[in-house]
Every structure is written in structure tokens, then in C-alpha cells.
Amino acid sequence: MTNTLTATVKPRSEDSFAITFVPLSLEEIYAKADDPANGAVVVMSGMVRNNTDGQAVIALEYQAYEPMAMQVFYQIAADIRTFWPDINRVVIHHRIGRLQVGEISVLVAVGCPHRSEAFEACRYAIDTLKHNAPIWKKEWYSELDGKLSSSWVSIGACEQSGQNC
Template sequence: MNNLSGLPKLWLTKSRLDMATVYALADQADNGAVVIMSGMVRNQTGGRAVDYLDYQAYEPMALQIFQNISDRCHEHYPEITSVVIHHRLGKLSIGEISVLIAVGSPHRAAAFAACENAIDTLKADAPIWKKEYWRDGDSSWVVKKTC
């Protein structure tokens, strides 16, 4: 994913996510900071062993929510230069990246604050659903919680 031409800043994909690509999309010459939040599949939830996760989304609406998140971040943190949100869909194994958010800014405080706001809003508002498949063979949908 090193060729950035045509790669969107707001993206849903079944392909593996790449931290270097997201960083490059957020980076600009006037940045003093690029903050990246990486969400990964962990091996347990609440002490219960996870086998893998499956992410599904209502894609047109999710991308609109991503745009709304970006717009609100730019409105609340006017010094930031860019917001990048990439989310993976489909089956993900332990250790794989499910979401990357990168925020570029001349100063780190705004980048950190905007990045935290972006992931909190995404988790609360985006129509993306996660099903956990447990090592014991059972599975369950994760119920969204408001951040």
C-alpha cells in the first residue's frame, strides 16, 4: 500500500490496514505531530478467549459518519491539518489491526484530542458491527456502548 495516489483518507476495506500508509496520508509539511490510534484484535474479552472477529458495516452510512467525524474534528480543533480513518471489515485474527485513525497538526495537543474524539465518536456512531467468535465455538455480537 505504498502508492498513495487515489487512496482515500476515509476508507472501509477488507484489505489489511497499513500504519505507514495512514501516517503518510495524515502527514503534511506544516505538521509538528501525527497521532495514530491503532485498534487491534485482542486474544480475550472479559477473560473469555477470542478466536477471531468479524466486522460488518452499512458502508455508505459509515463513510458519511467518517466524513462527519472529520468535519467535526476540523471544527473543534481548527489547527489540525488532516484526519484519516481506515476501518477493516470481514474476518480478522488475533493481532490484526481493525481500525487506524491518524490526525496531523502543527502541535501535539490538538492532534491527541482530535484523535481521541474521532475514535470515541466512531465507536458510538458508525454503523459498524463486530461479532466475536470464541475459542469454545460460541459467538456473539458486541453491543455498542455510548462513549
């Protein structure tokens, strides 16, 4: 993969990338990935769950270094087209700010003539995003004594540590 820190990749007009405070919409992301030449649209939805490693999570707070994160998103799409040239659309949208349990934090969608390539490319996109994008999350935990605690975690560090964040 090209070094995203030194290369400037331009997004394709048919793709869509965003980092936003606005709640994400499955319908909107699906529509952005849809194309008449598609035989499949695969969508991956990442959500805030109510626990991490047995600790009760009440919210997550996301921050991103947006200029670099967007370049990572563009590079992911360019890499996808190198590995799977038939891909028609790539959509990557990530939320920032404080999210409650059940809210969508990230949506990745890939439109392609064939389902196997769409599945593979979508998995590549989310795995690479989690590993490379400068996005951090703060996990807010509920303690038994009624106090709150929290900690910042790089989403890439979750994968490297073996945690399933």
C-alpha cells in the first residue's frame, strides 16, 4: 500500500467520504454506493455497543485528525480499485463526537458487479480504516458506585492489542 503520509490521493467523483458530527443513515450510504452496473452492494455498519471486555459502556466519544483521515479513506478506495478493478463505488463515512449505545459510528459500503468482490473490498476497507486512520475513541464506563470513568483508545490500537474494539 502507498504511504498515505507522503502521497496525495484524489477521490473519485462517484465515491463518497465523510467525517461528520451528523448521525449516519444506512439508506443514504446505500444510495451513494448504488449503481446500475452493480450486482451487489455490501454495507458494513459499526455501532456503539454496551460493553468492552466486560465493562459497561454508556457512550463513546470519537475524535479524528480529519485531513489525514480523509487521505486514508481516499487511499483505501484507490487500493480497493487496484485489488478489485470492477468496483463501481466506495463509500466511507465516520462519525465524530459523543455517541450513545446503539448509534452508528461508521458506515462502509462497496458497490460492485459481483458479491464476492464487494464483500472482500468492504472488509478490506473497514479493516484498513481501523488500522490506518487517525481516529480515536474515548470509552465512557459506568462504575458500580455511580461514578463515570473513561479512557482514550486509538481504533488501530484495538486491533493491534488483540482487543475487539
